[in-house]
Amino acid sequence: MSASPATHREWEQTRLALRRAWLDYLGEGEPRLGDAEYAALLERVRALEEKHPTWRDWDSPATRVEAPDREPFPLRRHGAPMRSLSKLYTVDELREWETSLLRLRPGGKAPEYVCELKFDGLAISIRYEKGKLAGAVTRGDGVTGEDVTRNIKTIRTLPYRIPEPLDLEVTGEVYYTLQAFDAVNAERDAQGEPLFKNPRNAAAGTLRMLDTSEVRQRQLDLFIYGLAMGEEPRTPFGHTSHLATLKWLGELGFPISPEVRACRTLGDVVRYYEGWMGKRARLPYQIDGVVVKVDSLPLHETLGATSKSPRWAAALKFEAEEVSTLLRGVEIGVGRTGVLTPIALLEPVELAGTTVSRATLHNFDQIERLGLKIGDTVTLVKGGEIIPKITGVVLEARKGARLKTITPPKQCPSCGSTPQHTEGEVDYLCVNPRCPAQAAERIRHFVSRHAMDIESLGPVLIEQLLAKGLVESYADLYRLKLEDLTALERMARKSSENVLNAIEASKQCTLPRFLFGMGIHQVGERTAQVLARRFKSLAALRQASVEDLADVNEIGDITAQSIHAFFRDRQQLALIEQCLKAGVTPTFEEVRSGSQPLAGKTAVITGTLSEPRPVWKERLERAGATVTGSVSKRTDFLLVGESPGSKLDAAREHGVKVLNEAEMTALLKAK
Ligand code: IVH
Numbered sequence: 001m002s003a004s005p006a007t008h009r010e011w012e013q014t015r016l017a018l019r020r021a022w023l024d025y026l027g028e029g030e031p032r033l034g035d036a037e038y039a040a041l042l043e044r045v046r047a048l049e050e051k052h053p054t055w056r057d058w059d060s061p062a063t064r065v066e067a068p069d070r071e072p073f074p075l076r077r078h079g080a081p082m083r084s085l086s087k088l089y090t091v092d093e094l095r096e097w098e099t100s101l102l103r104l105r106p107g108g109k110a111p112e113y114v115c116e117l118k119f120d121g122l123a124i125s126i127r128y129e130k131g132k133l134a135g136a137v138t139r140g141d142g143v144t145g146e147d148v149t150r151n152i153k154t155i156r157t158l159p160y161r162i163p164e165p166l167d168l169e170v171t172g173e174v175y176y177t178l179q180a181f182d183a184v185n186a187e188r189d190a191q192g193e194p195l196f197k198n199p200r201n202a203a204a205g206t207l208r209m210l211d212t213s214e215v216r217q218r219q220l221d222l223f224i225y226g227l228a229m230g231e232e233p234r235t236p237f238g239h240t241s242h243l244a245t246l247k248w249l250g251e252l253g254f255p256i257s258p259e260v261r262a263c264r265t266l267g268d269v270v271r272y273y274e275g276w277m278g279k280r281a282r283l284p285y286q287i288d289g290v291v292v293k294v295d296s297l298p299l300h301e302t303l304g305a306t307s308k309s310p311r312w313a314a315a316l317k318f319e320a321e322e323v324s325t326l327l328r329g330v331e332i333g334v335g336r337t338g339v340l341t342p343i344a345l346l347e348p349v350e351l352a353g354t355t356v357s358r359a360t361l362h363n364f365d366q367i368e369r370l371g372l373k374i375g376d377t378v379t380l381v382k383g384g385e386i387i388p389k390i391t392g393v394v395l396e397a398r399k400g401a402r403l404k405t406i407t408p409p410k411q412c413p414s415c416g417s418t419p420q421h422t423e424g425e426v427d428y429l430c431v432n433p434r435c436p437a438q439a440a441e442r443i444r445h446f447v448s449r450h451a452m453d454i455e456s457l458g459p460v461l462i463e464q465l466l467a468k469g470l471v472e473s474y475a476d477l478y479r480l481k482l483e484d485l486t487a488l489e490r491m492a493r494k495s496s497e498n499v500l501n502a503i504e505a506s507k508q509c510t511l512p513r514f515l516f517g518m519g520i521h522q523v524g525e526r527t528a529q530v531l532a533r534r535f536k537s538l539a540a541l542r543q544a545s546v547e548d549l550a551d552v553n554e555i556g557d558i559t560a561q562s563i564h565a566f567f568r569d570r571q572q573l574a575l576i577e578q579c580l581k582a583g584v585t586p587t588f589e590e591v592r593s594g595s596q597p598l599a600g601k602t603a604v605i606t607g608t609l610s611e612p613r614p615v616w617k618e619r620l621e622r623a624g625a626t627v628t629g630s631v632s633k634r635t636d637f638l639l640v641g642e643s644p645g646s647k648l649d650a651a652r653e654h655g656v657k658v659l660n661e662a663e664m665t666a667l668l669k670a671k
Contacts (some may be wrong), residue, residue: 010224011048011055014041017460036495037458040204044490067430068401073146073208078611079604079629079647080230081171082125083308085118085291085315091270097314098266099353101294104303104311111294113263115242115272116225118289118315121175121203125228126152127630129646130597131165132541138643139209141449144616148207159253167650168236169630170254176203177284180219197350199286224254228629231305231312233298236632240297262295273316280318289317307450309524318508324394325349329374329448330361330406332413336441336519338430340409340419342367344378344390351380351388359388363426364408369530374404413437433571440466442519446474450525452506452518453612464488473573474517477503478582507584510618514586517575520566530554531563533587538576542567550671596624597670604631606648607641609661625666631656639664659662 017042049056088094098110119222123139131362136144136152152158155174172515176184176199185195186203194200209215219261227235227245239245240249242263250256263269274291280287292618294300294312303311318642326347333341342361349356359380361367370393372378372387378390379396401669414437419428430438443462447454457477470484480503485496513527515538523531534552537539541563549560567570603625609616617627638651638658 001389008055011045011052014045014048018045019042034457035128035547036491036498037460039459040492048235050411058528061514062332066525069353072329073148075140076135076137076147076639077145077285078125078137078140078142078307079146080228080627082123082142082171082228083305083310084142084143084329084399086312087289087315087317088311089317089319093271094314094316095271102313105299110266111299111396113266113294114246114289114293115260115261115263115269115288117257117276117283117292117595118291118317119173119223119257120198120200120288122150122171122200122207122285123169123171124152124174124207124222125169126158126224127169128162129167129650131162133160134646150212151209151215152206152222154218155220157255158222162254164252166237167230167630167632168328170224170249170500171226171228172218172222172255174203174222175199175285176206177219177221178286179284180221183292184218184328187282196629222255223257224249225257225291225400227643230628231300231310232299232624232626232628236628236630236634242293242295242297242300245297259379269316276320287318289315291315292442301659313384322379322391323349323351324377325356325380327372327374327376327378330367331358333439334412334414334430336438336445337521338432338435338438340410340428340430341405342410344372346378346380355390356380359390361390362481364406364428365426367406372406374406375401376403377401409451419609432474436466443477445476445519446517447477448469448507448517453513454499454506456495461488461491461499475578475582477585478507478579492586507582508585508615509586510615511536511586511588514579514584515541518566518572521562523563527555527559537587538580538586574627589622596622598637598667599624601625601636602634603627603637604629604635604647604651604656605639607644609639609641619668637664637667 005640018038019633051596058497075529080317086642088097102108102110102597122668124136125139127134133153133235134151135147136149140146153160162189178199181202182197182257184206188195196205196455201202203220205222208214208220213270225246225251226242228246229235235245237245239248243260246256258624261268261270261272264651269292273292276287276290300310300312305311312394327344327346331343331345333339333343337457338349344361344362361372370378370390372390372393377394380388380396381391385522407429408421411417412419412432412435415435417432421428422622432438440459440462443466443535443564444459446452447457447462454477457559462471465480465484465488468488470480471477480497480500482493482500486490486493511532512525512528515523515531516525530552531541535544544564544567546557546560549555549563550557552560555563598620601624603620605613605616605620605627608617620627620639625637628635629656631647633654633656635651635654638647638656640648640658640660
C-alpha cells in the first residue's frame, strides 16, 4: 500500500517519541509521557505498521521485546521515599560540601565518613517480614515503584530468609557484572534481538521482564547499601552508625560490598575517590563514582534532607565521558518565562549509554564564549547525567568545513514577536503574553510532579488542548469536560476519564505546590515552602508588601519584588480566581508550637487514603511524629486507608495502635 509522505513522517516521529520516552523510563528519569499518551502513541505505531508492514523492523517500539508494557508489575508506593544523591564532580566540590555540612552543625567538628562505590545499576528496596523475604520494589519515581519480587528472587546472593525473625527493609543496587552483561548481549545477538547499550539498561530491562524463568537464566547481582529509613538517630535495631549497620546486615547474610571503608577525615575520602578513579577498570562491574556518607546516624537526623536528597551523603562522580560530533544547526526553544534558549541540533552520537541529538546551549553568551559556529565539530559531555552539555569546539576539524555564524533570534519561533534584549543581560525574551509556546510550558510546569502532580496530562495532550483552543492557561484545565477530551484525536474514554480524575484530585493541594505551580519568577519549590510557612494562606500572601516579603528569612529583595509584582498583575490574579472558583483549595497546616500531639511518636502509613500520602506524611510530621516505612515494635501508630498491605498484620502482631483517617484527625486535634 502506498502512503503519503506525511503519514510516513508521522510514523517516524511517533516512533521517535516512544523511543525517547522509553529511554527516559529505563534510565529512570522523568517520565516524558503520561501513561495514556504512551499507550495511544504505541497504538498508533502498531496501526500504521499493520497497514505498512514493510516499515516494521527490529527497532520498532511496537514489536521490540522489551517495549514497555507499562504495567507488567503492580505499582507500589514506598513506605519512605527513595531519594537520590546529590552529585559532586571534583575534590573542590567535595570540600564545599563538607563546609556546608559544618555550617549546618555550628560549633561541631568535622564528621567521620563511610565511603562506598557507586554501583551503576538500579536501586531497589527489599522488605523482610519476620525474617522472610516479602517483597521488592524498584525505585521508580522515588515515591512509587514496581513490585518486581518474583524477579528479584532469582538473584542468588540475596537471602530468602535471615537468621532472625525481623521486620526490616533494605536498599541496594541491582547490577550486572561485565561478564554477565556480555553473555546477555551475546544471547540477544544470537536471537537477532537488539543489544542493550550498557549494563545499567540491561539490568533495568531484565528486572522488568515478564518471564521470570528467563530472568533466572541471567546472572543479575546485588549489593545492599543500607536500611530503608528516614533521617533517624538510630535504626529500629539500635545502631547509631552507618558502618555498624552495614556490618550487621552483612552478618545477617546480605551481600555487602567488600570495598566499604571508614574514612575518618575528608583527606581519607579524597584518597578513596582518587584511588578508585585509577582502579575502576579492574572491577568486574561498572561504577560511576563513589558515595560518601556521614557515619553517625544522629548526625543524619541533624543534617536532614531536601525533598530530593539527604544532606548527609553525596555521590562523588568520576569525570564524564566526552565525545565529539557535528553541530548541524541551532533551534530556538521557548521557556515558560519567555526566555529564548538556543538548542544545538547534533549529528546523533552515543554518549554514556544514550543517543544524543540535541543539547542546550543555555544562552547566546555561551555560544560566543565557546566561539561556536554551525558546521563545527563540538565536544560533548553528560553533566549531571541526563542533560548533555557542549564543552568546546574542535578547532582542528574546522579546515575545509563550511561554517555559519549563529545569530540571536530576530523573532520568537512560536508567535513571531520581536524578542526583547536588554544590553548587558544575557537573555532574549519573548514578551508576548499570549505566546502559545510559553502557555504550553507554563501548563507543563503547573501539572508537573513537584507542582500539582497531574501526571496523566502529558506534553502531547497539552499541545492538543492548546491547539484546539480548549485551554489557554492552567486555570482552564479545571473547565475541561469529558466531551472535550474524547473529541481529541487518540483519546479514548478511559484515558479521558483518567485525566479528568487527576485534574479533579489536584484541587485538594497544598499551598506550596500551588505556589510553585503558578510559576512566579524566582519562586522554586523551596521558596514556595518558605512562603507557605510564613504566610499560611494564599490570601495573606497576596496582601504582603515588598517589605513583609523581604523580611522573610531566605527571601531576597529581587524575589520579594517579583512575588509582589506577581500578585499585582491582573492577569495572574484572574487565573488564581478562576482556580479558586473551580474548587482548587490550597491548604497549609501549621504546627501549633508547644502542642505537638504526636511529639516523639513514630507512625507508619498503609493503604489508600483520601488524600495523597505525602500530604498525610507532612501533617503527621508537623504534629511531631516521625513517619517510617515499616512497622516494628517501636511503632506507635499505624494510619490505615483502604486495602491496607501487610503492615496491618505486622501492626496487629506488635500490638501497634491502628487508626483510620477520622481517628487520626481527631487525635491531631487533641490538645
Ligand atoms: S545510598 C538517599 N549507596 O545511586 C539515597 N546509593 O542517586 C541513598 N547508588 O539511585 C542511596 N551505589 O541506586 C547509595 N553505595 C551506594 C550506591 C548508591 C549506587 C545509586 C542508588 C541511587 C543513586 C543515587
